[in-house]
Amino acid sequence: MSISPAPLGSRAEVLRIEGVDKVFGGTVVALKGLSLTVNGGDFISLLGPSGCGKSTALRLIADLIHPTRGRITWSGGQAAGDLGVVFQEPTLMPWATVAQNVWLPFRLRGKSYASVKDDILEALKLVGLERFQNAYPRELSGGMKMRVSIARAMVTKPRLILMDEPFAALDEITRFRLNNDLLALKDKIGCTVIFVTHSVFESVFLSDRIVVMAARPGRVIRELTVDAPYPRDEDFRTSPEYAAHCRAASDALHEAMEGEAA
Amino acid sequence: MSIVEENTSAVSDVDDEELRRRRARKIDKIGKWTLPVVVLVITLFFWDRLVVWNEIPHYILPGPGLVFSTLVADWPILFDALLVTLQITLMALAVAVIGGVGLAVLFTQSRWMEMSFYPYAVILQVTPIVAIAPLIFIYVDSRIAGLLLCAWLVAFFPVLSNTTLGLNSADHNLRDLFRIYGATRWQTLRFLQLPSALPYFLGGLRIAGGLSLIGAVVAEYVAGTGGIGSGLAFRILEAGYRLNIPRMFAALILIAVTGVVIFAGLSFISHLLLRKWHESALKREG
Ligand SMILES: Nc1ncnc2c1ncn2[C@@H]1O[C@H](COP(=O)(O)OP(=O)(O)O)[C@@H](O)[C@H]1O
Ligand SMILES: [Mg+2]
Numbered sequence: 001m002s003i004s005p006a007p008l009g010s011r012a013e014v015l016r017i018e019g020v021d022k023v024f025g026g027t028v029v030a031l032k033g034l035s036l037t038v039n040g041g042d043f044i045s046l047l048g049p050s051g052c053g054k055s056t057a058l059r060l061i062a063d064l065i066h067p068t069r070g071r072i073t074w075s076g077g078q079a080a081g082d083l084g085v086v087f088q089e090p091t092l093m094p095w096a097t098v099a100q101n102v103w104l105p106f107r108l109r110g111k112s113y114a115s116v117k118d119d120i121l122e123a124l125k126l127v128g129l130e131r132f133q134n135a136y137p138r139e140l141s142g143g144m145k146m147r148v149s150i151a152r153a154m155v156t157k158p159r160l161i162l163m164d165e166p167f168a169a170l171d172e173i174t175r176f177r178l179n180n181d182l183l184a185l186k187d188k189i190g191c192t193v194i195f196v197t198h199s200v201f202e203s204v205f206l207s208d209r210i211v212v213m214a215a216r217p218g219r220v221i222r223e224l225t226v227d228a229p230y231p232r233d234e235d236f237r238t239s240p241e242y243a244a245h246c247r248a249a250s251d252a253l254h255e256a257m258e259g260e261a262a
Numbered sequence: 263m264s265i266v267e268e269n270t271s272a273v274s275d276v277d278d279e280e281l282r283r284r285r286a287r288k289i290d291k292i293g294k295w296t297l298p299v300v301v302l303v304i305t306l307f308f309w310d311r312l313v314v315w316n317e318i319p320h321y322i323l324p325g326p327g328l329v330f331s332t333l334v335a336d337w338p339i340l341f342d343a344l345l346v347t348l349q350i351t352l353m354a355l356a357v358a359v360i361g362g363v364g365l366a367v368l369f370t371q372s373r374w375m376e377m378s379f380y381p382y383a384v385i386l387q388v389t390p391i392v393a394i395a396p397l398i399f400i401y402v403d404s405r406i407a408g409l410l411l412c413a414w415l416v417a418f419f420p421v422l423s424n425t426t427l428g429l430n431s432a433d434h435n436l437r438d439l440f441r442i443y444g445a446t447r448w449q450t451l452r453f454l455q456l457p458s459a460l461p462y463f464l465g466g467l468r469i470a471g472g473l474s475l476i477g478a479v480v481a482e483y484v485a486g487t488g489g490i491g492s493g494l495a496f497r498i499l500e501a502g503y504r505l506n507i508p509r510m511f512a513a514l515i516l517i518a519v520t521g522v523v524i525f526a527g528l529s530f531i532s533h534l535l536l537r538k539w540h541e542s543a544l545k546r547e548g
Pocket of ligand 2: 054
């Protein structure tokens with residue numbers, strides 16, 4: 001079976017999750033019956049209270065843990081560099097410069113710095129940090145570190161980028177700016193993203209599909225579509241459309257949290 | 263220095279509070295160097311007076327002046343001895359680094375290895391070297407090899423335990439990232455675990471530097487035999503038999519200075535390696 005993956009930017013299916021359960025230690029049901037099809041260009045948010053299995057879902061997709069039941073399949077198979085990941089913390093190597101950090105995914109595939117220098121500089125340019133390529137992470141602000149982390153995740157032009165609450169630890173102003181920039185990026189390179197968040201506003205602003213999840217056991221209770229066209233900008237944030245979507249997502253989230261003690 | 267001056271001239275209207283803080287910082291800085299010197303001078307003065315006023319004979323307690331002139335007069339003998347001790351110390355430290363880091367890497371690569379051998383590394387560490395040393399000199403023919411082995415036994419454990427801790431304390435998200443990118447074991451070791459372990463290793467190295475000197479001196483006390491190729495410890499023993507107390511003090515001072523120099527040197531190396539990125543090497547105001 002050697003179907004080659006669809007070219008970047010196509011809307012073809014990237015990944016399919018079918019009836020996946022994850023049980024930890026035989027008793028903790030972290031995820032039950034997760035099914036999701038990810039198509040090229042999708043921006044999917046997983047929205048839910050903490051403990052509903054959002055991170056578990058991402059770790060399953062990244063193949064760091066294996067499903068107890070069900071299947072996860074990449075259409076056309078998965079190759080090195082098909083996946084980029086951004087964690088809640090920037091997760092940079094403090095002993096390496098910004099450029100060396102972005103080099104990492106290539107370096108682990110045996111590529112010399114010189115051979116991928118252009119890709120690294122382009123990725124840094126996309127996140128607005130080309131002037132900081134020789135800086136060390138400690139010299140950067142929290143938002144800038146996160147940008148480096150994003151540059152590293154997309155430098156290989158992956159078919160799918162996973163982001164696990166990447167902006168949760170940042171202040172609101174920085175978070176808004178990074179939200180805008182992330183969408184601008186998506187517009188430019190047409191990446192496919194699964195984005196974990198517990199912020200209703202963030203999920204509505206960023207995504208075209210919102211998967212609302214509930215805990216104990218972790219499961220999907222609602223899937224919403226945000227049909228506002230990209231590119232979205234600050235005007236979208238103040239539009240009645242945006243407010244309506246936020247209300248719908250917020251209602252679904254309340255439903256997800258019903259019966260939970262606050 | 264020049265940066266500080268620029269800043270003071272650029273910002274002219276600083277308030278009294280800030281001026282007071284700056285003065286306090288300056289005094290602090292000067293005190294850090296002058297106070298130990300003052301303590302040294304006072305101690306030497308009273309040591310000298312104690313000897314003179316009580317007319318203590320030099321074979322019981324020599325004055326500081328006599329110790330210093332002995333140090334100068336006996337310099338050829340003492341310097342040769344210093345070189346021998348230094349050689350043993352540095353060789354032991356080198357072997358401790360190679361052995362400690364090597365074992366640590368082996369332990370993190372194979373849990374079986376760690377489970378099998380770690381307990382024995384601990385046993386070697388907790389058994390006092392003075393108790394093991396006589397045995398070593400029975401079974402090891404070469405004097406140098408025996409001394410080296412003793413010093414190594416004392417020094418390698420901090421390197422081993424610190425490096426093991428460091429190799430295992432790599433950020434777990436970075437570990438995941440390496441797995442996602444399909445890194446090999448070797449790549450994970452080389453690009454993630456070894457750099458993460460560097461600050462821990464350097465901490466162990468500073469301790470090991472002092473310990474290898476202690477190991478070398480203790481081993482020499484046990485080994486005992488003299489003549490050509492004897493270190494400082496033997497010179498102290500020998501001077502003790504002959505009641506040459508000033509020389510004992512002179513040799514003792516040399517050992518102490520050696521220890522300080524080794525510690526300072528290793529601290530400097532550590533600073534050079536970490537200054538760009540590690541918290542411990544960063545200078546912050548306040
Ligand atoms: N490695 C693990 N071992 C045991 N339980 C786990 C493990 N990882 C996650 N869990 C449990 O699974 C549930 C979902 O966790 P997680 O996916 O981290 O939630 P979220 O990211 O939505 O906050 C939680 O109840 C958590 O305690
Ligand atoms: Mg989580």
